[in-house]
Amino acid sequence: MPATEPPSIGAWLAALPKVELHVHLEGSMSVATVASLIERHQLDASRVWPDGLPERFSFDGFPDFARQFFFGLSLLRTGEDLATITADLAATLAGQNVRYAEITTTAYTHFLAKEDRAGMAPSEYRAGLNEGRRRAAAAGVDIGWVIDIPRDIEMPDSSVTIDYLESDLTPDGLVAIGLGGYEVGFPAAPYADQFARARAIGLHSVPHAGETEGAASVRSAVEDLGAERVGHGVRCLEDAALVARLVEQGIMLEVCPTSNDLLQVIETIGDHPLPQLRDAGLRVCLNTDDPGWFATDLNTELMVATEHLGVGLGDHLAIQRDAVAASFASDSVKRQLTDALAAVVVPG
Numbered sequence: 001m002p003a004t005e006p007p008s009i010g011a012w013l014a015a016l017p018k019v020e021l022h023v024h025l026e027g028s029m030s031v032a033t034v035a036s037l038i039e040r041h042q043l044d045a046s047r048v049w050p051d052g053l054p055e056r057f058s059f060d061g062f063p064d065f066a067r068q069f070f071f072g073l074s075l076l077r078t079g080e081d082l083a084t085i086t087a088d089l090a091a092t093l094a095g096q097n098v099r100y101a102e103i104t105t106t107a108y109t110h111f112l113a114k115e116d117r118a119g120m121a122p123s124e125y126r127a128g129l130n131e132g133r134r135r136a137a138a139a140g141v142d143i144g145w146v147i148d149i150p151r152d153i154e155m156p157d158s159s160v161t162i163d164y165l166e167s168d169l170t171p172d173g174l175v176a177i178g179l180g181g182y183e184v185g186f187p188a189a190p191y192a193d194q195f196a197r198a199r200a201i202g203l204h205s206v207p208h209a210g211e212t213e214g215a216a217s218v219r220s221a222v223e224d225l226g227a228e229r230v231g232h233g234v235r236c237l238e239d240a241a242l243v244a245r246l247v248e249q250g251i252m253l254e255v256c257p258t259s260n261d262l263l264q265v266i267e268t269i270g271d272h273p274l275p276q277l278r279d280a281g282l283r284v285c286l287n288t289d290d291p292g293w294f295a296t297d298l299n300t301e302l303m304v305a306t307e308h309l310g311v312g313l314g315d316h317l318a319i320q321r322d323a324v325a326a327s328f329a330s331d332s333v334k335r336q337l338t339d340a341l342a343a344v345v346v347p348g
């Protein structure tokens, strides 16, 4: 029998069973999905894209990103829209052999009344997410939901998100509360009460911190919000005592290299601090953040980590095992993933 060729690195990474723990539903829409929603609601997108929809999204700095992102958000008008984008995301995840995903969605932005329409009713939001999750399961992807507070939109004196999380209208598979939005000028500590209430009803705590703000923001996420994982967290390296604490408590950082590059958290992809984070003994997992807007997917992020950030194939296998352990998946999903990863052979 002829010796079989070892798979290429790309093929091996693509075939690796994976989980993704940091991906935003509202940031996942591809150009094709955006086009279909514009068509569905008969909307005019020319003020955002005067030359028509681009082949892939691109932007010049955060304000330009936000302008396009919020237009995308305005396309989500019904529960069926949410089911559609969840199913579209699940199809791309399934295509990358991602079998479990914790997907963040921002309930507040859907409930809010906008200039040309009323906000979505919580019952419709729930129905849309449940239907999307059902379609995802049929495609082979289990979903755990994270519902986040958008710190730059929902002020700490509001209780819309936390009241909703305490209601009986939350989606099936809800596992955690997050804190998203723009960090600078919007510290975490004022949200401590909301997070305490969420934790009291059994939700896990996964705030963003240390992306556009420094180590103090990560420390606050841990001390004030009880963070069990931190979204991004890359700037924790500015404080050695904090790094030691994150290592000791086993708090995983959800690292999103392309997002950090495109939102100019780092200068170039080669400057990403993933190698230093790993050298410091921190737990990390790899993620896409907003795969539609950033025109990336998890396979691409893994390849970037291999080509630019010194992550070998054996490291990738270990990172996936650790991400499964740090996920809030059910025991049976964790067992299936652990078994699948145990069967993976790292080429020599």
Ligand SMILES: [Zn+2]
Pocket: 022, 024, 180, 208, 231, 289
């Ligand atoms: Zn994020």
